[in-house]
Amino acid sequence: MIKTLFxxxxxxxxxxxxxxxxxxxxxxxxxxxxxxxxxxSIQNHSxxxxxxxxxxxxxxxxxxxxxxxxxxxxxxxxxxxLLRDKNRTGAGEKIILVTSGHVLERMTGHxxxxxxxxxxxxxxxxxxxxERVNKKIRIRRIDKSLWVKHPEEDxxxxxxxxxxxxxxxxxxxxxxxxxVATKKDWIESAVEPGDLVRCIGYPHAAQVDxxxxxxxxxxxxxxxxxxxxxxxxxxxxxxxxxxxxxGAIVYKQTNKQGESKIYLLxxxxxxxxxxxxxxxxxxxxxxxxxxGLSITINSQLVLETIDKLYETAGKKNSLFK
Numbered sequence: 001m002i003k004t005l006f007x008x009x010x011x012x013x014x015x016x017x018x019x020x021x022x023x024x025x026x027x028x029x030x031x032x033x034x035x036x037x038x039x040x041s042i043q044n045h046s047x048x049x050x051x052x053x054x055x056x057x058x059x060x061x062x063x064x065x066x067x068x069x070x071x072x073x074x075x076x077x078x079x080x081x082l083l084r085d086k087n088r089t090g091a092g093e094k095i096i097l098v099t100s101g102h103v104l105e106r107m108t109g110h111x112x113x114x115x116x117x118x119x120x121x122x123x124x125x126x127x128x129x130x131e132r133v134n135k136k137i138r139i140r141r142i143d144k145s146l147w148v149k150h151p152e153e154d155x156x157x158x159x160x161x162x163x164x165x166x167x168x169x170x171x172x173x174x175x176x177x178x179x180v181a182t183k184k185d186w187i188e189s190a191v192e193p194g195d196l197v198r199c200i201g202y203p204h205a206a207q208v209d210x211x212x213x214x215x216x217x218x219x220x221x222x223x224x225x226x227x228x229x230x231x232x233x234x235x236x237x238x239x240x241x242x243x244x245x246x247g248a249i250v251y252k253q254t255n256k257q258g259e260s261k262i263y264l265l266x267x268x269x270x271x272x273x274x275x276x277x278x279x280x281x282x283x284x285x286x287x288x289x290x291x292g293l294s295i296t297i298n299s300q301l302v303l304e305t306i307d308k309l310y311e312t313a314g315k316k317n318s319l320f321k
Contacts, residue, residue, distance in 0.1 A: 078103035099246030130213035201247025
Protein backbone atom coordinates (compact mmCIF):
# COMPACT_ATOMS: atom_id res chain seq x y z
CA MET A 1 0.00 0.00 0.00
CA ILE A 2 2.85 2.38 0.89
CA LYS A 3 4.55 1.51 -2.37
CA THR A 4 1.38 2.21 -4.37
CA LEU A 5 0.93 5.55 -2.60
CA PHE A 6 4.55 6.45 -3.36
CA UNK A 7 4.11 5.55 -7.05
CA UNK A 8 0.91 7.64 -7.26
CA UNK A 9 2.58 10.64 -5.60
CA UNK A 10 5.59 10.35 -7.90
CA UNK A 11 3.34 10.22 -10.95
CA UNK A 12 1.49 13.38 -9.84
CA UNK A 13 4.82 15.12 -9.27
CA UNK A 14 6.02 14.20 -12.76
CA UNK A 15 2.75 15.41 -14.31
CA UNK A 16 3.05 18.77 -12.57
CA UNK A 17 6.74 19.00 -13.46
CA UNK A 18 6.18 18.39 -17.17
CA UNK A 19 2.97 20.49 -17.29
CA UNK A 20 3.36 23.42 -19.71
CA UNK A 21 4.18 26.67 -17.97
CA UNK A 22 1.33 28.43 -19.75
CA UNK A 23 -1.18 26.00 -18.20
CA UNK A 24 0.20 26.53 -14.70
CA UNK A 25 0.14 30.31 -15.12
CA UNK A 26 -3.44 30.10 -16.44
CA UNK A 27 -4.61 28.25 -13.31
CA UNK A 28 -2.84 30.71 -11.02
CA UNK A 29 -4.45 33.61 -12.89
CA UNK A 30 -7.94 32.04 -12.60
CA UNK A 31 -7.49 31.59 -8.84
CA UNK A 32 -6.37 35.22 -8.50
CA UNK A 33 -9.42 36.46 -10.43
CA UNK A 34 -11.74 34.30 -8.29
CA UNK A 35 -10.11 35.64 -5.12
CA UNK A 36 -10.54 39.22 -6.33
CA UNK A 37 -14.23 38.55 -7.09
CA UNK A 38 -14.80 37.19 -3.58
CA UNK A 39 -13.02 40.16 -1.99
CA UNK A 40 -15.05 42.56 -4.14
CA SER A 41 -18.30 40.84 -3.14
CA ILE A 42 -17.46 41.07 0.56
CA GLN A 43 -16.45 44.71 0.18
CA ASN A 44 -19.70 45.59 -1.61
CA HIS A 45 -21.77 43.80 1.02
CA SER A 46 -20.12 45.77 3.81
CA UNK A 47 -20.54 49.08 2.02
CA UNK A 48 -24.23 48.65 1.17
CA UNK A 49 -25.91 48.24 4.53
CA UNK A 50 -28.99 46.03 4.54
CA UNK A 51 -31.37 46.90 7.42
CA UNK A 52 -32.10 44.03 9.79
CA UNK A 53 -35.10 41.89 8.82
CA UNK A 54 -35.26 43.30 5.31
CA UNK A 55 -34.97 39.90 3.63
CA UNK A 56 -37.98 37.67 2.98
CA UNK A 57 -36.40 34.37 4.04
CA UNK A 58 -34.05 33.03 6.67
CA UNK A 59 -35.56 35.32 9.31
CA UNK A 60 -35.57 34.25 12.93
CA UNK A 61 -37.35 35.17 16.15
CA UNK A 62 -34.74 37.81 16.96
CA UNK A 63 -35.59 39.63 13.72
CA UNK A 64 -39.27 39.59 14.69
CA UNK A 65 -38.46 40.83 18.20
CA UNK A 66 -36.37 43.70 16.83
CA UNK A 67 -39.31 44.81 14.65
CA UNK A 68 -41.52 45.40 17.72
CA UNK A 69 -41.44 48.66 19.68
CA UNK A 70 -42.86 50.33 22.75
CA UNK A 71 -45.58 52.84 21.87
CA UNK A 72 -46.67 55.25 24.59
CA UNK A 73 -48.49 58.48 25.17
CA UNK A 74 -50.80 60.24 27.64
CA UNK A 75 -53.45 57.70 28.61
CA UNK A 76 -52.06 54.55 26.99
CA UNK A 77 -49.01 52.34 26.52
CA UNK A 78 -48.71 49.31 24.27
CA UNK A 79 -46.74 47.54 21.56
CA UNK A 80 -46.35 48.33 17.86
CA UNK A 81 -45.02 46.24 14.97
CA LEU A 82 -43.20 47.97 12.12
CA LEU A 83 -43.55 46.56 8.60
CA ARG A 84 -41.70 47.60 5.45
CA ASP A 85 -43.44 47.66 2.09
CA LYS A 86 -42.77 48.92 -1.41
CA ASN A 87 -44.59 52.23 -1.78
CA ARG A 88 -47.73 51.59 -3.83
CA THR A 89 -48.47 55.27 -4.35
CA GLY A 90 -45.01 56.53 -5.25
CA ALA A 91 -41.31 55.80 -5.21
CA GLY A 92 -39.28 54.12 -2.48
CA GLU A 93 -40.60 52.21 0.49
CA LYS A 94 -43.08 52.87 3.27
CA ILE A 95 -42.83 51.86 6.90
CA ILE A 96 -46.19 50.88 8.36
CA LEU A 97 -46.96 50.88 12.06
CA VAL A 98 -49.44 48.23 13.20
CA THR A 99 -51.01 48.12 16.66
CA SER A 100 -54.22 47.45 18.51
CA GLY A 101 -56.84 50.15 18.01
CA HIS A 102 -57.34 51.10 21.64
CA VAL A 103 -53.61 51.74 22.12
CA LEU A 104 -53.76 54.89 19.99
CA GLU A 105 -57.41 55.78 20.53
CA ARG A 106 -56.92 56.14 24.29
CA MET A 107 -54.00 58.50 23.85
CA THR A 108 -54.77 62.18 24.21
CA GLY A 109 -53.07 64.87 22.20
CA HIS A 110 -51.45 64.89 18.78
CA UNK A 111 -48.26 62.90 19.44
CA UNK A 112 -47.17 59.49 20.68
CA UNK A 113 -43.69 58.29 21.62
CA UNK A 114 -42.16 55.45 19.64
CA UNK A 115 -39.13 53.97 21.42
CA UNK A 116 -36.65 53.10 18.68
CA UNK A 117 -33.22 51.52 19.12
CA UNK A 118 -29.86 52.13 17.50
CA UNK A 119 -26.42 50.61 17.66
CA UNK A 120 -23.82 52.45 19.70
CA UNK A 121 -20.06 52.33 19.63
CA UNK A 122 -19.45 50.98 23.11
CA UNK A 123 -21.27 48.05 24.65
CA UNK A 124 -22.38 47.86 28.24
CA UNK A 125 -23.30 44.76 30.14
CA UNK A 126 -26.94 43.91 29.41
CA UNK A 127 -27.55 46.19 26.41
CA UNK A 128 -25.70 44.23 23.67
CA UNK A 129 -24.49 47.50 22.20
CA UNK A 130 -27.95 49.04 21.67
CA GLU A 131 -29.46 52.21 23.07
CA ARG A 132 -33.02 53.48 23.27
CA VAL A 133 -34.02 56.50 21.19
CA ASN A 134 -37.44 57.94 21.95
CA LYS A 135 -39.04 59.71 18.99
CA LYS A 136 -42.30 61.63 18.79
CA ILE A 137 -44.68 60.57 16.02
CA ARG A 138 -47.71 62.59 15.03
CA ILE A 139 -50.95 60.60 15.40
CA ARG A 140 -53.46 63.42 14.89
CA ARG A 141 -53.61 66.61 12.87
CA ILE A 142 -56.34 69.24 13.27
CA ASP A 143 -58.26 66.78 15.44
CA LYS A 144 -58.21 64.17 12.68
CA SER A 145 -56.60 60.80 13.20
CA LEU A 146 -53.66 59.88 10.97
CA TRP A 147 -54.42 56.19 11.07
CA VAL A 148 -56.87 53.79 9.44
CA LYS A 149 -58.87 51.43 11.63
CA HIS A 150 -60.43 48.15 10.59
CA PRO A 151 -64.20 48.67 10.33
CA GLU A 152 -65.03 45.78 12.67
CA GLU A 153 -61.96 44.90 14.70
CA ASP A 154 -59.70 46.68 17.21
CA UNK A 155 -56.85 47.15 14.73
CA UNK A 156 -55.04 50.27 13.52
CA UNK A 157 -52.37 50.85 10.86
CA UNK A 158 -50.57 54.07 9.90
CA UNK A 159 -47.57 55.24 7.91
CA UNK A 160 -44.47 56.63 9.53
CA UNK A 161 -44.31 59.94 7.71
CA UNK A 162 -41.44 60.95 5.45
CA UNK A 163 -40.83 63.92 7.72
CA UNK A 164 -40.45 61.59 10.70
CA UNK A 165 -38.10 59.24 8.80
CA UNK A 166 -35.96 62.14 7.52
CA UNK A 167 -35.03 62.85 11.12
CA UNK A 168 -33.73 59.31 11.72
CA UNK A 169 -30.05 58.78 11.00
CA UNK A 170 -29.90 55.06 11.79
CA UNK A 171 -31.58 51.91 10.39
CA UNK A 172 -35.00 51.03 11.76
CA UNK A 173 -35.54 47.33 12.22
CA UNK A 174 -38.68 46.12 10.43
CA UNK A 175 -40.30 43.00 9.01
CA UNK A 176 -41.14 42.83 5.31
CA UNK A 177 -44.86 42.94 4.58
CA UNK A 178 -44.51 39.52 2.95
CA UNK A 179 -44.09 38.06 6.46
CA VAL A 180 -47.73 38.88 7.27
CA ALA A 181 -49.51 35.57 6.72
CA THR A 182 -52.01 35.46 3.87
CA LYS A 183 -54.76 32.86 3.65
CA LYS A 184 -52.46 30.88 1.35
CA ASP A 185 -49.70 31.05 3.97
CA TRP A 186 -52.07 29.79 6.67
CA ILE A 187 -52.97 26.81 4.48
CA GLU A 188 -49.50 25.95 3.17
CA SER A 189 -47.79 26.31 6.54
CA ALA A 190 -50.28 23.73 7.91
CA VAL A 191 -50.46 25.41 11.32
CA GLU A 192 -53.01 23.84 13.62
CA PRO A 193 -54.25 24.11 17.21
CA GLY A 194 -51.50 23.16 19.63
CA ASP A 195 -48.66 24.51 17.51
CA LEU A 196 -46.21 26.67 19.42
CA VAL A 197 -45.96 30.36 18.58
CA ARG A 198 -43.95 33.26 19.96
CA CYS A 199 -45.63 36.26 21.54
CA ILE A 200 -43.75 39.56 21.51
CA GLY A 201 -44.73 42.56 23.59
CA TYR A 202 -44.27 44.83 26.61
CA PRO A 203 -46.26 43.39 29.54
CA HIS A 204 -47.19 46.13 32.03
CA ALA A 205 -45.13 48.51 29.91
CA ALA A 206 -46.02 51.51 32.07
CA GLN A 207 -44.45 49.84 35.11
CA VAL A 208 -41.94 47.28 33.84
CA ASP A 209 -38.85 48.25 31.84
CA UNK A 210 -38.00 45.09 29.92
CA UNK A 211 -34.43 46.10 28.96
CA UNK A 212 -32.14 49.16 29.06
CA UNK A 213 -32.29 49.43 25.27
CA UNK A 214 -36.06 49.01 25.19
CA UNK A 215 -36.34 45.55 23.64
CA UNK A 216 -39.64 43.72 24.19
CA UNK A 217 -40.10 40.29 25.76
CA UNK A 218 -40.60 37.14 23.71
CA UNK A 219 -42.72 34.44 25.31
CA UNK A 220 -44.03 31.05 24.19
CA UNK A 221 -47.68 30.22 23.65
CA UNK A 222 -49.76 27.84 21.58
CA UNK A 223 -52.63 28.23 19.15
CA UNK A 224 -55.70 27.30 21.15
CA UNK A 225 -58.86 27.92 19.10
CA UNK A 226 -60.38 26.36 16.00
CA UNK A 227 -60.94 27.11 13.16
CA UNK A 228 -57.88 29.24 12.49
CA UNK A 229 -57.72 30.18 8.82
CA UNK A 230 -60.92 32.15 8.33
CA UNK A 231 -61.49 33.23 11.92
CA UNK A 232 -61.22 37.01 12.41
CA UNK A 233 -59.86 36.35 15.88
CA UNK A 234 -57.69 33.54 17.17
CA UNK A 235 -57.13 32.53 20.78
CA UNK A 236 -53.55 31.92 21.89
CA UNK A 237 -52.78 30.10 25.13
CA UNK A 238 -50.45 32.47 26.95
CA UNK A 239 -50.72 35.08 29.67
CA UNK A 240 -50.82 38.56 28.19
CA UNK A 241 -51.13 41.75 30.18
CA UNK A 242 -51.67 45.47 29.81
CA UNK A 243 -48.98 46.70 27.43
CA UNK A 244 -49.03 43.55 25.29
CA UNK A 245 -51.82 45.05 23.16
CA UNK A 246 -50.56 45.54 19.62
CA GLY A 247 -47.90 42.86 20.04
CA ALA A 248 -46.96 40.24 17.47
CA ILE A 249 -47.91 36.56 17.37
CA VAL A 250 -45.20 34.87 15.30
CA TYR A 251 -44.82 31.37 13.86
CA LYS A 252 -41.56 29.99 12.44
CA GLN A 253 -41.53 27.23 9.85
CA THR A 254 -38.36 25.36 8.91
CA ASN A 255 -38.07 22.96 5.97
CA LYS A 256 -35.89 19.88 5.58
CA GLN A 257 -33.06 21.95 4.11
CA GLY A 258 -32.93 24.06 7.27
CA GLU A 259 -34.40 27.12 5.56
CA SER A 260 -36.84 29.01 7.74
CA LYS A 261 -39.51 31.63 7.33
CA ILE A 262 -41.25 33.81 9.87
CA TYR A 263 -45.00 34.33 9.67
CA LEU A 264 -46.79 37.12 11.50
CA LEU A 265 -50.04 35.32 12.35
CA UNK A 266 -51.74 38.16 14.17
CA UNK A 267 -51.79 41.17 16.45
CA UNK A 268 -52.69 40.95 20.15
CA UNK A 269 -55.92 42.75 21.00
CA UNK A 270 -56.31 41.85 24.64
CA UNK A 271 -56.93 39.09 27.15
CA UNK A 272 -59.85 37.04 28.38
CA UNK A 273 -61.10 37.52 31.93
CA UNK A 274 -63.50 35.64 34.16
CA UNK A 275 -65.54 37.78 36.56
CA UNK A 276 -66.67 35.94 39.69
CA UNK A 277 -69.43 37.85 41.43
CA UNK A 278 -69.96 37.76 45.17
CA UNK A 279 -72.63 39.12 47.49
CA UNK A 280 -72.25 39.78 51.19
CA UNK A 281 -74.69 41.23 53.70
CA UNK A 282 -73.47 44.79 53.30
CA UNK A 283 -71.40 44.54 50.13
CA UNK A 284 -71.35 43.03 46.65
CA UNK A 285 -68.93 43.06 43.76
CA UNK A 286 -66.81 40.80 41.59
CA UNK A 287 -63.31 39.37 41.47
CA UNK A 288 -61.65 39.45 38.06
CA UNK A 289 -59.41 36.54 37.13
CA UNK A 290 -57.23 36.10 34.08
CA UNK A 291 -58.15 33.16 31.88
CA GLY A 292 -54.66 32.99 30.35
CA LEU A 293 -55.87 33.42 26.76
CA SER A 294 -54.81 36.13 24.35
CA ILE A 295 -57.36 37.48 21.87
CA THR A 296 -55.43 37.83 18.61
CA ILE A 297 -56.59 39.55 15.43
CA ASN A 298 -55.95 37.42 12.34
CA SER A 299 -53.13 38.54 10.05
CA GLN A 300 -55.47 38.58 7.05
CA LEU A 301 -57.32 41.51 8.62
CA VAL A 302 -53.98 43.29 9.00
CA LEU A 303 -53.48 43.03 5.24
CA GLU A 304 -57.03 44.23 4.59
CA THR A 305 -56.48 47.29 6.76
CA ILE A 306 -53.16 48.08 5.06
CA ASP A 307 -54.91 47.94 1.69
CA LYS A 308 -57.44 50.44 3.06
CA LEU A 309 -54.58 52.66 4.26
CA TYR A 310 -53.09 52.82 0.76
CA GLU A 311 -56.52 53.44 -0.72
CA THR A 312 -57.07 56.36 1.64
CA ALA A 313 -53.57 57.73 1.07
CA GLY A 314 -54.14 57.72 -2.67
CA LYS A 315 -57.05 60.14 -2.40
CA LYS A 316 -56.60 63.81 -3.19
CA ASN A 317 -55.59 65.97 -0.21
CA SER A 318 -55.13 62.88 1.97
CA LEU A 319 -53.58 63.47 5.40
CA PHE A 320 -51.89 60.07 5.26
CA LYS A 321 -49.31 60.81 2.55
